[in-house]
Amino acid sequence: MDIRRRRVLQLLGLSAAALTVKPVYDALAADPAAGRPRVGPGREQLKAKQWAMVIDTRRFASEADVEPLIEACHRIHNVPHFELKRWEIKWIWATEYKHAFSGTSSDRFLADAVEKRPFLVLCNQCENPPCVRACPTKATFKREDGIVMMDFHRCIGCRFCMAACPFGARSFNYTDPRPYLKHTNKLFPTRMKGVVEKCSFCAERLAEGKRPACVEAAGGKIAFGDLYDPASEAHQWVRKNYTLRRKVNLGTEPAVYYIV
Amino acid sequence: MLEFAVKGSKRYYGWMIFLLGLVGVGFLVYLRQLDVGLGITGMNRDVSWGFYIANFTFLVGVAAGGVMVVLPYYLHDYKAYGKVTILGEFLAIAAVVMCITFILVDLGQPMRVLNVLLYPTPNSVLFWDTIVLNGYLLLNLIIGWNVLEAERNGVHYQGWLKPLIYLSIPWAISIHTVTAYLYCGLPGRGFWLTAILAPRFLSSAFASGPALLILLCLIIRRVSNFDPGWKQIQSLAVTVAYAICVNVFFFLCEVFVAFYSQIPEHMDHIKYLFVGLHGHGAYVPWMWAAMALMVLGIILLVNPVTRKTEGTLIVGCLAVFFGCWIDKGLGMISGGFVPNPLHEVNEYIPTLLEGLITIGVYGLGFFVLTVLYKIAIGVKEEVRA
Ligand code: SF4
Numbered sequence: 001m002d003i004r005r006r007r008v009l010q011l012l013g014l015s016a017a018a019l020t021v022k023p024v025y026d027a028l029a030a031d032p033a034a035g036r037p038r039v040g041p042g043r044e045q046l047k048a049k050q051w052a053m054v055i056d057t058r059r060f061a062s063e064a065d066v067e068p069l070i071e072a073c074h075r076i077h078n079v080p081h082f083e084l085k086r087w088e089i090k091w092i093w094a095t096e097y098k099h100a101f102s103g104t105s106s107d108r109f110l111a112d113a114v115e116k117r118p119f120l121v122l123c124n125q126c127e128n129p130p131c132v133r134a135c136p137t138k139a140t141f142k143r144e145d146g147i148v149m150m151d152f153h154r155c156i157g158c159r160f161c162m163a164a165c166p167f168g169a170r171s172f173n174y175t176d177p178r179p180y181l182k183h184t185n186k187l188f189p190t191r192m193k194g195v196v197e198k199c200s201f202c203a204e205r206l207a208e209g210k211r212p213a214c215v216e217a218a219g220g221k222i223a224f225g226d227l228y229d230p231a232s233e234a235h236q237w238v239r240k241n242y243t244l245r246r247k248v249n250l251g252t253e254p255a256v257y258y259i260v
Numbered sequence: 261m262l263e264f265a266v267k268g269s270k271r272y273y274g275w276m277i278f279l280l281g282l283v284g285v286g287f288l289v290y291l292r293q294l295d296v297g298l299g300i301t302g303m304n305r306d307v308s309w310g311f312y313i314a315n316f317t318f319l320v321g322v323a324a325g326g327v328m329v330v331l332p333y334y335l336h337d338y339k340a341y342g343k344v345t346i347l348g349e350f351l352a353i354a355a356v357v358m359c360i361t362f363i364l365v366d367l368g369q370p371m372r373v374l375n376v377l378l379y380p381t382p383n384s385v386l387f388w389d390t391i392v393l394n395g396y397l398l399l400n401l402i403i404g405w406n407v408l409e410a411e412r413n414g415v416h417y418q419g420w421l422k423p424l425i426y427l428s429i430p431w432a433i434s435i436h437t438v439t440a441y442l443y444c445g446l447p448g449r450g451f452w453l454t455a456i457l458a459p460r461f462l463s464s465a466f467a468s469g470p471a472l473l474i475l476l477c478l479i480i481r482r483v484s485n486f487d488p489g490w491k492q493i494q495s496l497a498v499t500v501a502y503a504i505c506v507n508v509f510f511f512l513c514e515v516f517v518a519f520y521s522q523i524p525e526h527m528d529h530i531k532y533l534f535v536g537l538h539g540h541g542a543y544v545p546w547m548w549a550a551m552a553l554m555v556l557g558i559i560l561l562v563n564p565v566t567r568k569t570e571g572t573l574i575v576g577c578l579a580v581f582f583g584c585w586i587d588k589g590l591g592m593i594s595g596g597f598v599p600n601p602l603h604e605v606n607e608y609i610p611t612l613l614e615g616l617i618t619i620g621v622y623g624l625g626f627f628v629l630t631v632l633y634k635i636a637i638g639v640k641e642e643v644r645a
Pocket residue numbers: 122123124125126129130131132148164165166167168169170198252
C-alpha cells in the first residue's frame with residue numbers, strides 16, 4: 001500500500017515537473033533537432049523498479065522441460081556452442097539442487113522429487129551486484145529497472161566481474177564465437193573474442209514490450225514482473241509461495257526466486 | 261648514464277641476447293593469442309584467472325619487497341644499506357614492469373585498456389590497482405635515477421626527492437594491499453575472503469623480494485667489481501628469515517580458522533590444494549613442495565650458522581623464493597576458483613603456450629633489470645675508482 005502511495009506521489013510530482021519543463025524544453029529544442037529520428041526507449045517499453053523472475057521448480061520435472069527454454073535463450077542471443085568445455089558459454093542452464101543452492105541450504109536427505117529436479121540458473125540481476133562494483137570500466141552496470149547490463153564494446157576483458165560473481169553466471173569469449181554459431185539472429189549483436197557476457201533479462205525484448213524468451217517458452221511456469229509492483233505476477237507469486245534465492249547470505253539480493 | 265648499459269663484455273651481450281630471444285618467442289606466441297583469443301590458455305569459465313594473474317600477484321610482492329632496504333636506510337638511517345637501496349629500487353621497477361605486462365597480456369581486449377582511465381570507476385579495486393602500480397613505477401624511476409645520478413656527481417641528492425622517498429615507503433605497502441583487495445573483497449570466494457590476505461601477501465612479499473635481492477647481490481659480487489657487502493646481505497637474510505616465518509604463521513592461522521570452524525566454503529579450497537577434492541588434485545604435490553621449501557628456508561635462514569655460510573644461504577633463499585612462488589603464483593589463484601560457485605570441480609592446467617608467454621614476460625623483466633643494474637653497477641664502480 002505504502003509503496004503504491006509513494007509511487008503515485010512520485011508520478012504526480014514528475015508530471016508536474018514535466019508540465020513546467022515542457023514549454024521551456026520545446027523552446028530550446030526548436031527546429032534543428034525536429035524531425036530527426038530519436039534513439040531511446042520506445043513507447044512500448046516495459047518499465048519496472050526491479051525486474052524479477054520467479055521459477056516454479058515444481059513444474060519442471062526433467063531435462064525435457066528445461067531444454068526448450070535454454071535453447072530459446074541461446075538461439076536468439078547468438079550464444080555459441082563449443083565442443084571444448086574450456087570455452088563454454090552459457091546464459092542459462094540446468095543443474096541439481098545441491099549445486100544451485102550450494103552452501104546456503106541443506107542438501108542432505110532431500111525430498112526425492114527435489115533431488116532429481118532440474119534447477120534453472122542464470123544471472124540473478126542482483127539488487128546489490130558485486131560484479132558491477134568490481135568492473136573497472138562500467139562496462140557492467142545496473143540500469144534503473146534493476147537489470148545488470150553489459151556493454152560489449154566497452155568491456156576490456158579483465159574478467160574481474162567473473163571473479164566477483166558468486167553465482168558463476170558469467171562467461172568469457174575465449175575465442176571468436178561467430179564461427180561456432182549454427183544460425184545467427186540478425187536482430188541481436190554477436191560478440192567478439194575477449195569480452196564477457198551473461199543473461200540480460202532480455203532487455204532488448206522488454207524494450208519492445210515483450211517478456212523474456214525463456215519466460216515465454218516456459219508457458220506459465222515462470223513468472224516475470226516488477227518485484228516492487230504488487231500488481232505484478234512475480235510479486236504475487238513470491239507473496240503466495242515460500243521461495244528460495246541463491247546465496248542470500250552474501251547480501252547480493254538476487255532477483256531470481258525459486259518456488260521449491 | 262645510459263652509456264653504461266650499452267658498453268659491456270661478451271658475456272653481458274650474450275645474456276641480453278638470450279633474454280631478447282625469450283621475449284621474442286613470448287611475443288610471437290602472444291601474437292597468436294591476439295589472433296585466437298585467450299582460448300590458447302588453460303583458463304575456462306570457472307577458473308577465469310590463471311598463470312598471468314598469478315605471476316602478476318607474485319611480482320607485485322617482489323616489487324613491494326624492495327621497500328625492505330629502502331625503509332631501514334631512509335627511515336632508520338641504517339647506513340649500511342646505502343649501497344643496496346638502488347638495487348632494491350631498480351628491482352622494484354623491473355618487477356612492476358612485469359606486473360603491468362602480465363595485466364596487459366591477460367586482457368581479452370588489450371586495445372581498450374585505456375577505458376580504465378577514460379571511465380574512471382573508483383568503486384573498482386582494479387582502478388586503484390592501476391593507479392598505485394603506475395604510481396609506484398614512476399616514484400621508483402624518479403627516485404632511483406636521481407639518487408644514482410647525484411651519487412655519480414658526488415653530491416647529495418636534491419632536497420625535493422626526500423618527500424617522494426618517504427611517500428614511496430607507504431606506497432610500496434599499498435601496492436600489495438590493493439592487490440590483495442582485488443581478491444579478498446569478493447563475496448562467495450571463501451579462500452580469499454579473509455582479512456589476513458593482505459598481511460599474508462605482504463609477509464610473503466617481504467620474504468621473496470629480499471630473497472631474490474640477496475641472490476642478485478651474490479651474483480653481482482661474482483660478475484662485477486662492485487660488492488654490495490656481506491653485512492648488507494646478512495641483514496637482508498634476517499629480514500627474509502622472519503618474513504617467511506610470519507608468512508607460514510599467517511598460513512597456519514588460515515588453516516586453523518578454516519578447519520576448526522569446519523565451514524565447508526573455507527575448508528574446501530584448502531582441501532583441494534593439499535589433498536585433492538572429489539578426485540581432482542593436480543596441485544597437491546606442488547603445494548606440499550611449497551610447504552617443504554618454506555620450512556627448509558626457515559631452517560636454513562633462522563639458524564645463524566647456515567645463514568652465514570654462503571652455500572646454505574643460497575639454498576635457503578632459493579627455497580624461500582620458489583616456495584613463495586608456488587604458494588602465491590600457483591596455488592593462490594587456482595585455489596580460489598576451485599571448487600567453483602556451484603561447488604563443482606573444474607581444474608585449471610596452464611598450457612605450454614601461456615607458459616611461453618609467461619617466460620617471455622619474465623625475459624622482458626630481467627632485461628630491464630639487467631640494464632638498470634648494469635647502470636647502477638657502472639656508477640658504483642666509477643665512483644669507487
Ligand atoms: S548473478 Fe552474478 S553477474 Fe548477475 S548480477 Fe548477480 S553478481 Fe552480477
